[in-house]
Amino acid sequence: MLLRSMFAQNYRSLRSIRMDLSGINLFIGENGVGKSNLYRALQLIQAATRGRLAHEIAAEGGMFSALWSGPRRDGERSFRIRLETELLDEERAITFRYRVEAGLRPVTMMKRAGPAIAVRGPNGRMQDYPEQALPSETAIALLGDAGHYPEIGTFRRAIDGWRFFHGFRTDRLxxxxxxxxxxxxxxxxxxxxxxxxxxxxxxxxxxxxxxxxxxxxxxxxxxxxxxxxxxxxxxxxxxxxxxxxxxxxxxxxxxxxxxxxxxxxxxxxxxxxxxxxxxxxxxxxxxxxxxxxxxxxxxxxxxxxxxxxxxxxxxxxxxxxxxxxxARHVVRQDGATWIEGMRLTGVIDEDE
CATH class of the missing domain: 3.40.50.300 (P-loop containing nucleotide triphosphate hydrolases)
Structure with a gap:
């Protein structure tokens, strides 16, 4: 399953950025421009599928540490982090899209209201899921393990398989x-x-x-x-x-x-x-x-x-x-992380 695009908004230095992705994605830039935040945004999407989104954000220092760190527009008081990804199953020609939002209000995942989850059943209609979610759990983590929703399970397993090698310890221990x-x-x-x-x-x-x-x-x-x-x-x-x-x-x-x-x-x-x-x-x-x-x-x-x-x-x-x-050159643009030569749609002009 190919990761085809990603979107991140209001996360650390990522004001609002959408990127189309390919088989190899190479990012280069100076210290402090936000390269690692792009990488970290993917990790948070994976954490959501594992039911650990709240844990990961807490480990970063909480919502106030994870929210957009740049200047705010007039009238803006609070933000919600929005992360989105799109995966393409090329063999079956199926596209999976998943968006997760986190903020200072209850997080909505799929069709979730507080602990209650609604999911589309085999008959194509929305129905109540029999279990209730804890505040720290995500709906996709519960539904992906339930065994009754193959599309959700397929998507969750695909993202769960990602591996992030942030850095290996090489000391004597x-x-x-x-x-x-x-x-x-x-x-x-x-x-x-x-x-x-x-x-x-x-x-x-x-x-x-x-x-x-x-x-x-x-x-x-x-x-x-x-x-x-x-x-x-x-x-x-x-x-x-x-x-x-x-x-x-x-x-x-x-x-x-x-x-x-x-x-x-x-x-x-x-x-x-x-x-x-x-x-x-x-x-x-x-x-x-x-x-x-x-x-x-x-x-x-x-x-x-x-x-x-x-x-x-x-x-x-x-x-x-x-x-x-x-290489995609990561820069700061108006205080936000951006990719040099990339349009607002996420497409990078190859001539740049």
């Missing part, structure tokens, strides 16, 4: 450096705590690591990934050409090496998520690692939609060379 339970791991957790199981699944279940091995060789000086057959835990290490008889454990690797392996697990796992969002993936990476990273992004884009926020012009250029995706 990082989960990327630790063994994990030896269970099949088709995709990487957002904090990377199952990375060893992801590699073990590729090596011992899929038995095909040609692309992964090529990326590691290119980025890490000819290194080879070593993944023992898991017993109680899954583990991995690296073997380097200059030390052929020794396997270096994750705790011995540099921050950049560990971070690249985390990105490799995110982009080359056994089963990729429908949307992979990377926030400043170039952090801690040596410049020589950027072309192999761009190669992995291009490979992942064959089956997943990609969202990248970066400061790196070389990475943006490498992704464009491999995928043809132009």
């Amino acid at each position: 990082s989960q990327l450096r630790a063994p994990c339970l030896a269970v099949t791991a088709p995709l990487l957790d957002e904090d990377g705590n199952n990375i060893a199981a992801v590699f073990a699944t590729l090596v011992h279940t899929r038995e095909d690591t040609v692309d992964l091995d090529r990326a590691i060789v290119a980025a890490l000086g000819g290194a080879r990934l070593v993944v023992p057959l898991p017993e109680e835990t899954a583990q991995f290490g690296l073997s380097f050409p200059e030390f052929p008889n020794r396997v270096f454990q994750p705790r011995e690797l540099s921050d950049g090496q560990v971070r690249f392996l985390g990105l490799a697990a995110a982009l080359m796992s056994y089963r990729l998520p429908p949307l992979i969002a990377l926030n400043e993936p170039e952090a801690s990476l040596h410049p020589d690692m950027l072309p192999p990273l761009a190669d992995m992004i291009a490979d992942a884009a064959q089956s997943s939609q990609i969202w990248i926020v970066t400061h790196s012009e070389p990475l943006a250029a490498a992704v464009r060379e491999r995928c043809g995706a132009r």
Whole structure:
């Protein structure tokens, strides 16, 4: 299911912005222009489908922290955050649209009034849902799990599958450096705590690591990934050409090496998520690692939609060379986050 467009209004630096999206979406801009708020808006839509919208807004400091931070027009006293997304099921030619609003009044989701929810039943008529929602719950989270509304469940599962890799810890206590339970791991957790199981699944279940091995060789000086057959835990290490008889454990690797392996697990796992969002993936990476990273992004884009926020012009250029995706330059316009060259309709003029 392809994320075709998004809309955000009155959220932090996003006064009102609508964007058409493609297979690869690359955002670049200076600090403080609001790149991360675009990324975060998608996360809030996912949180709504999981029933955690209230929790996420509270974690940001509450509504007053999450609301539009720029100047208000005359007569404006309060705002409601509005987030909207559109997904296209290309196989069935079905378009799903979902809008969530949050403000200082009760949140309305679908047909909701306070705890009461109305939903369209099999007969095509609106009917009362038998359960009542708690103030902190969203209607789509309840209905998506109910088992009686396939369209809502399909939409919720699609968004629930998105993965946001905001940044991997690479310090000595990082989960990327630790063994994990030896269970099949088709995709990487957002904090990377199952990375060893992801590699073990590729090596011992899929038995095909040609692309992964090529990326590691290119980025890490000819290194080879070593993944023992898991017993109680899954583990991995690296073997380097200059030390052929020794396997270096994750705790011995540099921050950049560990971070690249985390990105490799995110982009080359056994089963990729429908949307992979990377926030400043170039952090801690040596410049020589950027072309192999761009190669992995291009490979992942064959089956997943990609969202990248970066400061790196070389990475943006490498992704464009491999995928043809132009960087969208994020700027401030009248105090609000905006995309350079984008019309009010969300269409970006390719000549800009």
